[in-house]
Amino acid sequence: MQFGELVAVNQASFEIPSGRICAMLGPNGAGKSTLMKMLTGLLAPLSGEAFVAGLDVHRMPLEVRRVVGILPESLGLFDMLTVEEHLRLCGPIYGLTPAETRRRADQLLDALGLEEGRHTPAGQCSHGMRKKTALALALLHNPRVLFLDEPFEGIDPVTAQTIGELLLMTAKHGVTIFLTSHILSIVDRLADWIIVLRNGHIVWQRPASELEGSLEDLYFDLVEPVRVPDLPWLGPSQS
Amino acid sequence: MAGPFAILSALARSVWRDLRTFSSISGNNIALFVVIVMYQQPQSVAFFLMILGVLLLGPLSGDPLRKVPPDRLALWPLSMRQRVGLRLGSLALSPVVWFAVPFFIWTGGAAFGLLLIGAALLIQVAVGIWSHRRPGRPGARLAVRLPELPGRWGGLIQKNLRQMLTVLDCYAALALALGGTLYRVFGARPDPDAFLILALVVVIAVSTYGQCLFGLDLPWGIARYRVLPLRGYEILLAKDVAFLLVAAVLVAPLALLPGLAGALVALAVGHHASVLQPQRQARWRFAGGALWPSGFFQVFPLVAIGVATGRASTWYLGLALAAYLVSLWYYGREWDKGT
Numbered sequence: 001m002q003f004g005e006l007v008a009v010n011q012a013s014f015e016i017p018s019g020r021i022c023a024m025l026g027p028n029g030a031g032k033s034t035l036m037k038m039l040t041g042l043l044a045p046l047s048g049e050a051f052v053a054g055l056d057v058h059r060m061p062l063e064v065r066r067v068v069g070i071l072p073e074s075l076g077l078f079d080m081l082t083v084e085e086h087l088r089l090c091g092p093i094y095g096l097t098p099a100e101t102r103r104r105a106d107q108l109l110d111a112l113g114l115e116e117g118r119h120t121p122a123g124q125c126s127h128g129m130r131k132k133t134a135l136a137l138a139l140l141h142n143p144r145v146l147f148l149d150e151p152f153e154g155i156d157p158v159t160a161q162t163i164g165e166l167l168l169m170t171a172k173h174g175v176t177i178f179l180t181s182h183i184l185s186i187v188d189r190l191a192d193w194i195i196v197l198r199n200g201h202i203v204w205q206r207p208a209s210e211l212e213g214s215l216e217d218l219y220f221d222l223v224e225p226v227r228v229p230d231l232p233w234l235g236p237s238q239s
Numbered sequence: 240m241a242g243p244f245a246i247l248s249a250l251a252r253s254v255w256r257d258l259r260t261f262s263s264i265s266g267n268n269i270a271l272f273v274v275i276v277m278y279q280q281p282q283s284v285a286f287f288l289m290i291l292g293v294l295l296l297g298p299l300s301g302d303p304l305r306k307v308p309p310d311r312l313a314l315w316p317l318s319m320r321q322r323v324g325l326r327l328g329s330l331a332l333s334p335v336v337w338f339a340v341p342f343f344i345w346t347g348g349a350a351f352g353l354l355l356i357g358a359a360l361l362i363q364v365a366v367g368i369w370s371h372r373r374p375g376r377p378g379a380r381l382a383v384r385l386p387e388l389p390g391r392w393g394g395l396i397q398k399n400l401r402q403m404l405t406v407l408d409c410y411a412a413l414a415l416a417l418g419g420t421l422y423r424v425f426g427a428r429p430d431p432d433a434f435l436i437l438a439l440v441v442v443i444a445v446s447t448y449g450q451c452l453f454g455l456d457l458p459w460g461i462a463r464y465r466v467l468p469l470r471g472y473e474i475l476l477a478k479d480v481a482f483l484l485v486a487a488v489l490v491a492p493l494a495l496l497p498g499l500a501g502a503l504v505a506l507a508v509g510h511h512a513s514v515l516q517p518q519r520q521a522r523w524r525f526a527g528g529a530l531w532p533s534g535f536f537q538v539f540p541l542v543a544i545g546v547a548t549g550r551a552s553t554w555y556l557g558l559a560l561a562a563y564l565v566s567l568w569y570y571g572r573e574w575d576k577g578t
Binding site: 040042062063065066070072074075076077078079080081085088089090091092093094095098137 | 387389390391392393394395397398401402405455456458459460461462463464465466467468469470522
């Protein structure tokens, strides 16, 4: 994928077995969201091919969207619709009956702790509620693959824990989960397959069980070491 | 009083920015229509200006102090005297006061004007006490309640209808349609030709929305459309059905078929700007489109095909439908290419 002179993602090749939780790591601008968009048919690659749940993403984008659940980076919510109205709008689009949509919506709202805020318009929801609403939308139609762009960013620990447990439970039901994140501790706990991306190239991809040291060490070794320059105007060091 | 002055000056900036959002009317087809009427029939223009004025005053009549988040206002270390000063000072920032007070002084005398200022002050104080007792987010939900619609696209159409009913164009069209209907029912000897023209004026009043069908979805709603398993034409159709429903209800008492023909043409032309040059819109404002070329190419063909449908043959409705279907197919594909 190329934007003007910038090659955002280049020669990325990988295969994720079904029912796994795959985490894609990398610094800002590494190409994670671009790759995610290509895998969900939202961006067309200049060359190469991608298959999701056995479907060619480029040739059958609509079929792919029917079998995947997506949590976009922007969350994709309509400000004037309530949390519940989002679910009721989307269910029938995926072929669910209104009764089935209601049943699943109730269960998802309960599982994600959105019961109290179900009648709150998305425009007035907290970031965590908005994220959980977008996740509920991604799960509503029982997708075979979940694509989650930064599901843990900007949310409180309890919400992060709730989402994490829900993802583990979903993967146990055979759903493949592909997520991007910067929060290494959560990735370490959830992911059983890890991809590290740097400057649009995959620099590491293996099952998490093959990690020799900590994920944090691997990340800083592969991506870039932490570097904090001294700021002399802060005054003399106290230690 | 430095604190209240700083707050008032920030409020003034906010009010000014808010006022600038009303400039969207300059790109609205109703503005083009009013200019034409002003040129052709200046004695009739007051009626249209009055409708627009009343509709503009509605959103402008909000309490300027509500622009400050209540939690923030409560946190500021202001004395009771300063808070009262802030409340009174904010009154001067209400655009309604700028327009209404000179108007009433001019028509009813200074005493009447001062009486109104006193009443407005009381209302402001009451609003202040009310908001203090019921803290919450400003701009609570102003959504139009609609029944759930069946089918795969039912939810989308319902959402689109609700969105459309939050632009002032619909209410300008409603006022015109009501005026026309009252004329038809109670007029001594109503001119039958007038209903056709009135129906087309109603369609002109809502036509700009046809140029910015995704304006209230921007920016996040578009991302949702992109991930839904829907083709571009389906997404556009859900928008268009909402538009046609509103147009049909409004023109039904006047001239249904010519009105629908005009609405189909407005959509057929409007798809271009809606899909290829989407412009963000604000709720409770007039839709802001482009008078040239979209507005021009909407208004004149819609009037032509509406008049032809009403006066020559209903076959022209078929022509409008054909143009609409071609546009739906073409711009549906354009939407799909955008992914």
